Amino acid sequence: MGGEVWVFVESVEGAIRKVSLELLCAADGFSKEIGGPVGAVLLGRPTDSALENLRSYADRVYLAEDERLAAYTSDGYTLALASLVRKHGPAVLLAGSTSTGRDLFPRVAVRLKTGLIPDCTGLAIGDEGRLLATRPIYGGKVFCQVSIPEASPQMATVRPNTFTLEKMNKRAEVIRDTTGLEGGEIRQKVEGVEKTTQEKVDVAEAEVVVGVGRGIRDPGNFKAVQDLADALGATIGVTRAVVDNGWWDVNDQIGKSGKNISARLYFAFGLSGAIHHVLGIQTCKTVVAVNTDTNALIFNYADYALVGDMMEVIPALKEEITKMKDEV
Amino acid sequence: MNICVLVKYVPDTEAIVRIRSDSELEIENKYFTNFFDEIAIEEAVKLKEKFGGTVTVVTVDNRRIDALRRGIAMGADHAVQISDAALEGSDSFGIARVLAAFLKKEPWDVILCGRQAMDDDAAIVGPAVAELLDLPHVSSILGLEIAEDGRSARVARQVEGGREILLCPLPAVLTTQKGLNTPRIPQVMGMMKAMKVQVRKLDLGALGVDPAEVGERGRKVRILRYLPPPKRSKAMRIEEDFPDNVRRLVRLLREEAKAL
Numbered sequence: 001m002g003g004e005v006w007v008f009v010e011s012v013e014g015a016i017r018k019v020s021l022e023l024l025c026a027a028d029g030f031s032k033e034i035g036g037p038v039g040a041v042l043l044g045r046p047t048d049s050a051l052e053n054l055r056s057y058a059d060r061v062y063l064a065e066d067e068r069l070a071a072y073t074s075d076g077y078t079l080a081l082a083s084l085v086r087k088h089g090p091a092v093l094l095a096g097s098t099s100t101g102r103d104l105f106p107r108v109a110v111r112l113k114t115g116l117i118p119d120c121t122g123l124a125i126g127d128e129g130r131l132l133a134t135r136p137i138y139g140g141k142v143f144c145q146v147s148i149p150e151a152s153p154q155m156a157t158v159r160p161n162t163f164t165l166e167k168m169n170k171r172a173e174v175i176r177d178t179t180g181l182e183g184g185e186i187r188q189k190v191e192g193v194e195k196t197t198q199e200k201v202d203v204a205e206a207e208v209v210v211g212v213g214r215g216i217r218d219p220g221n222f223k224a225v226q227d228l229a230d231a232l233g234a235t236i237g238v239t240r241a242v243v244d245n246g247w248w249d250v251n252d253q254i255g256k257s258g259k260n261i262s263a264r265l266y267f268a269f270g271l272s273g274a275i276h277h278v279l280g281i282q283t284c285k286t287v288v289a290v291n292t293d294t295n296a297l298i299f300n301y302a303d304y305a306l307v308g309d310m311m312e313v314i315p316a317l318k319e320e321i322t323k324m325k326d327e328v
Numbered sequence: 329m330n331i332c333v334l335v336k337y338v339p340d341t342e343a344i345v346r347i348r349s350d351s352e353l354e355i356e357n358k359y360f361t362n363f364f365d366e367i368a369i370e371e372a373v374k375l376k377e378k379f380g381g382t383v384t385v386v387t388v389d390n391r392r393i394d395a396l397r398r399g400i401a402m403g404a405d406h407a408v409q410i411s412d413a414a415l416e417g418s419d420s421f422g423i424a425r426v427l428a429a430f431l432k433k434e435p436w437d438v439i440l441c442g443r444q445a446m447d448d449d450a451a452i453v454g455p456a457v458a459e460l461l462d463l464p465h466v467s468s469i470l471g472l473e474i475a476e477d478g479r480s481a482r483v484a485r486q487v488e489g490g491r492e493i494l495l496c497p498l499p500a501v502l503t504t505q506k507g508l509n510t511p512r513i514p515q516v517m518g519m520m521k522a523m524k525v526q527v528r529k530l531d532l533g534a535l536g537v538d539p540a541e542v543g544e545r546g547r548k549v550r551i552l553r554y555l556p557p558p559k560r561s562k563a564m565r566i567e568e569d570f571p572d573n574v575r576r577l578v579r580l581l582r583e584e585a586k587a588l
Binding site: 012073074075078098099100102103104106107109110111114115116117118119132134135136137138139140141142143144145146147148149150151187188189190191192193194195196201202204205232243250251253256257258264265275276279282283285286287288289299300301302303304305306307308312313316317320321324 | 339341342343344345347353355363364419420421424446447448449450451452453454455456458459460464465466467468470482484485486487488489490491492493494495496497500505506507547548549550551552553554555556557558560561563564565566567570571573574575577578580581582585587588
């Protein structure tokens, strides 16, 4: 079938979001099967270094530069992205399953009269060069394999950490293109962002996550958890119970009513393993569970099970990891 | 203020879902009103309490109207069920098309729905409805303040690491996220009202929707087959006493799992 494979690229404070680069790495493989170049779409005003970095991951960078696209709005970004797609007609359009990707792509899909496979945990090219996506449904109790058989472009959002980020050495040409904002209106006005949680990467994107449940007993104990997270370069995630007790912000809640995570390494401390939580950690690679209860359900979902008190284990673990790092 | 809430009755988080065949699931008959939709209903009722007006709950479902009853029990005034045999097998875009056709018939100040349904987890319907109606939308909202004149809203939206504050003119479609409010538990009076509610029924003909645009025929996204979730092998138990267990764990994570 042929055609370009595009990735909608997100940047945060001048830096390209990791999931966007992961998708560009995956797109490189897809493009070989489909037989077209990889295009990275960047809207707004990137820094020179961000643009330079992006060039090494794509064959073409489509850049719609405009002050009105500096902050994300669904109206502005839908106008700009839909206009670029109409003009260049890529075969595939991918984005990270992030707050922006999941907000923007449904709207763009409707405008372009195509389909969208949201929140994929696996993606490949199937017969006739069409996307073959895997995604969890019913919170991950079942997965399904889906495709968009007819419409174009084939759109999908993909969870962070689904693909491995590798260094690439392309030299994309930068195509400065129209913004599509003419004749449209941006109705939302962004006032700013209030940071509510950690400075580190978001829990949904983090490679290492330290998960904490009710076993923390007192919010004062988060200091020790933070020390461990710092030693690991990890982000803290919490269970519903911890949020409902008012001990931590909802932004870092893992599970059915919170976020799904796909960490490379997940520590589950003092959490029982309620279905609500377990559904959110299914695509994590290695899971370590620490719980005082020998029969805790979480042990059924873990790769390593340690029976013990999290408040005893956490500082010891932090010490061991620091020691290990000093040795290296 | 005229508020419409899009609601869905979905399998409970605890419900057992099994794969019967490549194309068929077996779902335990344990359902509840979509968690995020209850937050939307709560917000609508709070807005009505402040600004006056009415709250309408609407669902696209051929069988179940329990989510509508829940909405009425929580304080909504009107309930609308859109059902039609041709809707079977619709994807999120088909459902959005039907809802947009309904919403177009009356002027609304605010359209609310949960950020995603807990069965398909697609999070498509809200933004798709907004696009079809040419309304602005903001998804995953954690805060909502409507101006006194009811013509604009100051909204907090969940983003990575925090909340983004933005202004949005009304009418708009807003999808609700946990943290916006705590849904009320319906009182007896509300439950009684819900049992007696007159549910307005509409089909595709009444909405002027072409049956070819919905159902299996209208699907943009095809489910090829269902698969079991990836299996994790049995956990390795680390039995040593503290602190030897911690040392062994670190060694295993480094040497065996190559995760450190």
